[in-house]
Amino acid sequence: MVLLKRLAAAFCLLLCTAAAAQSSRAIEIPGWFAESFLDFRDDVRDAAASGRRVMIYFGQDGCPYCKRLMEANFSQRDIADATRRDFVPIALNLWGDRETVWLDGRTRSEKDLAAHLRVQFTPTLLFLDEKGAVALRLNGYQPPPRFRLALAYAAKAKPGGETLAQYLAARPPPQERTIAPAPGVFREAPLALAKGRPTLVLFDARVCDPCAEVHDAFRRPELQAALKSMNAVRVDSEGTRLVTTFTGVKLTEAQFAASSDVSFRPALRFYDADGNEVFRIDGYVRRFHLASSLDYVLSGAYKTQPSFQRYLQARAEREREAGRVVELW
Template sequence: MAVNHLPAQRLLLPGLLLASACLFNTAGAQDAANATAPGAVTGGKQTAHPAWFKESFLDIAEDVSEAADDDKHVILFLEMNGCPYCYKMIEENFKSGPDSDFIQSRFDVIALNVRGDREVALDADTALTEKALADQLDVRFTPTLVFLDQHNTPVARISGYRKVAEMKQVLDYVDSKAYQQQSLGDYLQEQRREHRRQLGYAFREHPQVSSAADVNDLSRIDGPLALLFEDNACSACDDLHAGHLARADVQQALAPFTTVRIDTLSDAALIGPDGGETTQRQLAADLGVDYRPTLVLMDGPAGDKQEIARIESMLYRYHFIGLLEYVGGGHYRDYPDSPFDYIDAKTAALISAGKDVAIADE
């Protein structure tokens, strides 16, 4: 697929990447003795759902109707077995978090396996497997949470892990039915403007990150471009800078990029990647950037950059580096359908070489 037409891959939160099983054919006992012992994937985690998750017959329209009778909403929690991000989301937001009782009282949560074969009836006319539903919803990463209104229409979506406070903002947006008046992006932007003084995040210097004030014309940049969207109401930006961006292996993966910080609350003018006049705030809106920090990874000729992938949720380092390599190393040309095809191939190669792969940092 040509670069200019490659669809954006949105990384909220990828699921567990397990390499395909490696098959070894031995020509004899000597070959077997000399064979390299395969490595292993570590870091996968399994959790049990809270007992109050709904035991659904997977007739979603009926589930929505039952929830509406109690003035509640339905959350479809799409997950994958062994996914460390799903584990973290369940443990911190649903099982023991401060909002657990609120979620239980105001939402019916239905867990679905993105690789599952159970039949799901969306409505009277549409029945398909869990796996097919994940494809229809364009679920690329786990966990993905789809919030349904009381007419069985999706009104909000979370791709990937969210901290408790960030999750609560989306819960409030849906529970208050603010979706009837504004988009989730606009709602979150208002929340940031209200809380930025309280949070008080100050942009952190980084040797590989330039400000939009210094690189004002994004259309003139040659080579891969990484747009780092932050603002001073960002609750996770410090973690990104103190964590991944401080590591030498991440900095090596970031080296092919020109990385520019975009302040999503700023009305300062700049020239966008396409050569059009815009502002930092408007560029974030045009790209549909709701989460902070988000890294939008682009490539293509100067003046015609296209988004190849984005990181818009907490990722462990292995996946974070894999996404940077996918774009910065040009691997999207060989694996045009998904960055996970590249990361899976990388994982398989490491395992076959006898190296262990840790997909989680803890």
């Protein structure tokens, strides 16, 4: 039975590889990713028997962040070795039709499983522990120094144990850029969240390379114009200033970041005019995706299109049809 499953998985992988080879936008997956029959109950059980955990990768062709993960992260020997040592890595296509069996026993296609798990970004990585619980979820790309920390955490994380934010706080990143927020773009004081129109809260840190890049992007006129239509608040995730939440509760910046499930910085939280969170970004993001996230919320598109990826595809196509260059990376 095991042999038959392996042969079937290998045949399925061969078909998928052949199909991907026909696309110039295909993302090459490392050959050491597992050949799985995509019954994740079996995958979790088999991984645990070998002293490892399951890592599920959701990606798609043409995704620059997925390409970066494969070429900048998994190409590094120590990252590849740690992944192979501690995890059974399994690749899924965000829009794929292969049949999967999730931990609840239900059969779904890859794309239906992605929708069930509310995958909004590619890459998204789910790390499952020995019992199938999600030990860590990474929504979006993280550069190698941060990704190494995420792998180490996911290999040992336990329910009710140390959070990723606590783990990261005890392991400061290497020397990074000091942020330089554009003046007048974000509300600095008072830090009070107000209803009445959409709100963006940007959680950053004073020394943080990706944060500095986001602040650079917000210097662009088109992004600043979008921010004028919403309440834009900057919160230092390690800060001590008081933040007044939508419900009137006063928290320090650090407490507010913790209550908002912030681990890696920058993190963006979008709220509607009534103070309800409607969208979030937790991974490394470039200008087009940043601008698209603002439009996704301000236009109200999130109300009718729950898939941010489909919204991105449609927006990129409109931009190209209008003769504008779309720089995804």
